Amino acid sequence: MKGIRQLAKHLDISIGTVSRALNDKPDVNEETRKRVLAAAEELGYVANQSGRSLRQGTTNVIGLMIEASQETVENGDNFFLSVTGGLQSVFTRHKLDLVMLPCPSDEDPHEYLKRMVARRVVDAMIISATQRIDKRIDFLSKAKIPFVALGRSSSGGNYPWIDLDFEGVAACAVARLVAKGHRRIAIAAPSTDINLGYVFVDAYRQALERHGLEFDPSLIIRVKSSEQGGYQAGTELLQLENRPTAIILIYELMAIGLYRRMVEAGVVPGRDLAVIGFREEPRARFLQPTLTCFRLSLRDLGTKLAETLLATMPAYSALYPKGAQNTIWPLELAPGESDAFTITP
Amino acid sequence: MKGIRQLAKHLDISIGTVSRALNDKPDVNEETRKRVLAAAEELGYVANQSGRSLRQGTTNVIGLMIEASQETVENGDNFFLSVTGGLQSVFTRHKLDLVMLPCPSDEDPHEYLKRMVARRVVDAMIISATQRIDKRIDFLSKAKIPFVALGRSSSGGNYPWIDLDFEGVAACAVARLVAKGHRRIAIAAPSTDINLGYVFVDAYRQALERHGLEFDPSLIIRVKSSEQGGYQAGTELLQLENRPTAIILIYELMAIGLYRRMVEAGVVPGRDLAVIGFREEPRARFLQPTLTCFRLSLRDLGTKLAETLLATMPAYSALYPKGAQNTIWPLELAPGESDAFTITP
Numbered sequence: 001m002k003g004i005r006q007l008a009k010h011l012d013i014s015i016g017t018v019s020r021a022l023n024d025k026p027d028v029n030e031e032t033r034k035r036v037l038a039a040a041e042e043l044g045y046v047a048n049q050s051g052r053s054l055r056q057g058t059t060n061v062i063g064l065m066i067e068a069s070q071e072t073v074e075n076g077d078n079f080f081l082s083v084t085g086g087l088q089s090v091f092t093r094h095k096l097d098l099v100m101l102p103c104p105s106d107e108d109p110h111e112y113l114k115r116m117v118a119r120r121v122v123d124a125m126i127i128s129a130t131q132r133i134d135k136r137i138d139f140l141s142k143a144k145i146p147f148v149a150l151g152r153s154s155s156g157g158n159y160p161w162i163d164l165d166f167e168g169v170a171a172c173a174v175a176r177l178v179a180k181g182h183r184r185i186a187i188a189a190p191s192t193d194i195n196l197g198y199v200f201v202d203a204y205r206q207a208l209e210r211h212g213l214e215f216d217p218s219l220i221i222r223v224k225s226s227e228q229g230g231y232q233a234g235t236e237l238l239q240l241e242n243r244p245t246a247i248i249l250i251y252e253l254m255a256i257g258l259y260r261r262m263v264e265a266g267v268v269p270g271r272d273l274a275v276i277g278f279r280e281e282p283r284a285r286f287l288q289p290t291l292t293c294f295r296l297s298l299r300d301l302g303t304k305l306a307e308t309l310l311a312t313m314p315a316y317s318a319l320y321p322k323g324a325q326n327t328i329w330p331l332e333l334a335p336g337e338s339d340a341f342t343i344t345p
Numbered sequence: 346m347k348g349i350r351q352l353a354k355h356l357d358i359s360i361g362t363v364s365r366a367l368n369d370k371p372d373v374n375e376e377t378r379k380r381v382l383a384a385a386e387e388l389g390y391v392a393n394q395s396g397r398s399l400r401q402g403t404t405n406v407i408g409l410m411i412e413a414s415q416e417t418v419e420n421g422d423n424f425f426l427s428v429t430g431g432l433q434s435v436f437t438r439h440k441l442d443l444v445m446l447p448c449p450s451d452e453d454p455h456e457y458l459k460r461m462v463a464r465r466v467v468d469a470m471i472i473s474a475t476q477r478i479d480k481r482i483d484f485l486s487k488a489k490i491p492f493v494a495l496g497r498s499s500s501g502g503n504y505p506w507i508d509l510d511f512e513g514v515a516a517c518a519v520a521r522l523v524a525k526g527h528r529r530i531a532i533a534a535p536s537t538d539i540n541l542g543y544v545f546v547d548a549y550r551q552a553l554e555r556h557g558l559e560f561d562p563s564l565i566i567r568v569k570s571s572e573q574g575g576y577q578a579g580t581e582l583l584q585l586e587n588r589p590t591a592i593i594l595i596y597e598l599m600a601i602g603l604y605r606r607m608v609e610a611g612v613v614p615g616r617d618l619a620v621i622g623f624r625e626e627p628r629a630r631f632l633q634p635t636l637t638c639f640r641l642s643l644r645d646l647g648t649k650l651a652e653t654l655l656a657t658m659p660a661y662s663a664l665y666p667k668g669a670q671n672t673i674w675p676l677e678l679a680p681g682e683s684d685a686f687t688i689t690p
Contacts, residue, residue, distance in 0.1 A: 142389025
């Protein structure tokens with residue numbers, strides 16, 4: 001890797017002139033500029049932006065920590081790549097780059113995060129998949145590293161986060177189903193300690209209560225957040241006594257597995273069982289009957305995450321006057337055919 | 346962010362003692378060690394591994410550059426997350442970490458790579474989605490940055506790469522179809538300049554020749570490497586005069602879209618049209634009839650990529666005696682029902 005020093009030596013020109021030529025500054029002879037650029041290309045010159053960074057104490061790189069779990073991998077989850085587009089659209093304005101930090105599934109997320117912070121490759125962090133108790137939040141707060149979390153947690157007190165409106169989705173789904181005459185509504189919730197599972201189940205419970213329906217714990221089906229989990233939820237649902245007439249899913253790809261299990265059992269979604277999915281997903285768009293679900297722009301979510309993060313960073317906060325540092329991100333109902341029938345009592 | 350200096354000051358202990366306690370070295374009183382660790386936790390101490398790195402001129406971080414194109418995002422491509430597992434299993438042995446560098450779809454991959462190299466966040470690079478002519482390869486070679494490419498290219502001369510056995514897949518698919526009596530075999534190839542498209546089409550052409558079949562350019566259907574591309578390929582296939590009786594797909598998720606289009610047209614895959622997919626993919630596993638495709642372990646591929654890369658890095662090359670620095674990665678046929686019928690002339 002050649003630096004500016006080697007380049008200057010090779011050309012027998014002063015470092016200052018080479019630097020001015022490379023940085024497109026004035027008072028460099030046009031021919032000299034061309035020679036410098038040609039030699040830079042030829043010798044494989046690489047600008048050392050880290051030298052600049054060390055003086056500023058910054059790397060100009062933001063990390064997005066994701067969990068590379070078996071489930072995420074097998075489901076080919078496009079969630080984070082989509083969010084990435086929105087994040088980059090903001091970071092680009094400030095010449096910041098985004099790197100994704102995939103936490104291996106066999107490593108503790110907190111230990112992984114500590115190590116990545118110690119590597120000093122990023123100035124700030126975006127964390128996701130927050131747990132009910134999430135040590136990462138306390139760690140980042142104490143270490144005074146700018147961060148934003150995609151997801152709430154019981155940890156950390158007052159910290160910047162954005163989370164999806166799980167309460168709104170649960171309330172809307174229950175209200176729709178109740179209006180169509182359903183009284184026994186199951187819910188497929190994650191089997192892990194991820195915080196959104198708690199939020200979603202609580203909101204479902206409250207919605208039932210508002211509509212005067214009794215909460216039956218056997219209707220909470222705990223499965224993996226995956227297509228396979230949806231299949232499993234289907235199996236468990238079929239085995240329930242006094243079978244529910246409707247099910248709400250917490251993860252988008254569950255619908256594909258659930259449909260498959262229902263078809264195998266001769267149960268027709270949208271006729272024998274009402275299904276409401278979670279996030280609208282390109283691959284679930286082709287389900288027949290079409291799935292009632294909820295829409296959000298992951299790109300816009302990424303944009304908001306980036307802006308929330310920059311608002312906490314001294315170098316950028318003036319440009320992003322702090323509005324709410326906590327945002328509940330709304331989802332819009334996308335009605336389909338999967339719950340378009342009425343139960344007659 | 347607190348460093349060792351602040352920690353020592355806070356505890357009123359020498360920096361040396363704090364350092365020995367943190368690094369689990371002997372001759373530190375057990376009580377002192379506990380006090381140091383507690384204070385480190387309390388104050389949000391972050392080890393500065395970058396200090397160590399600068400002396401070594403390394404970051405101990407490896408970058409995996411991926412293209413965050415619209416297609417990749419919409420298809421929720423799990424390819425890279427799966428490869429990541431294999432990469433990390435090797436890097437972990439050497440306390441190296443992997444970061445993913447998502448090149449925004451509106452940015453030139455070569456320019457993006459140059460900037461990421463200039464940021465000095467990684468010691469080495471894994472690049473993917475190699476183009477026919479790929480400037481990144483020349484750049485990395487000249488700049489003497491250790492790298493390995495997932496994919497061949499016409500650029501760069503002799504450089505380390507691993508590529509899938511597109512030739513083997515095309516040869517095997519054509520042979521299977523010919524054996525079942527097919528004479529008109531279409532192929533859905535990528536519409537971009539990605540190198541694998543050239544390799545695949547060439548191999549298909551040679552296989553036809555070996556079996557004495559005429560090459561008909563109208564049977565090469567150029568579409569996006571996506572589910573939608575598969576749907577589009579279906580539409581174009583239906584419009585072909587003297588309709589082919591078989592189609593080979595270059596991208597795994599094309600099969601889902603193709604099946605959909607065929608069902609709409611009343612054409613039954615596996616009965617009216619033989620379909621051979623590319624890589625076996627969790628989501629394509631549920632297609633009915635089951636898809637004939639090819640299997641590979643992405644985790645093992647990741648392991649091999651990591652080992653090939655480390656063999657080129659002075660600090661690790663002794664541990665990875667250079668075998669072939671170029672590998673064609675085999676895929677194993679996974680026969681399904683989608684081509685299980687015979688054409689009677």
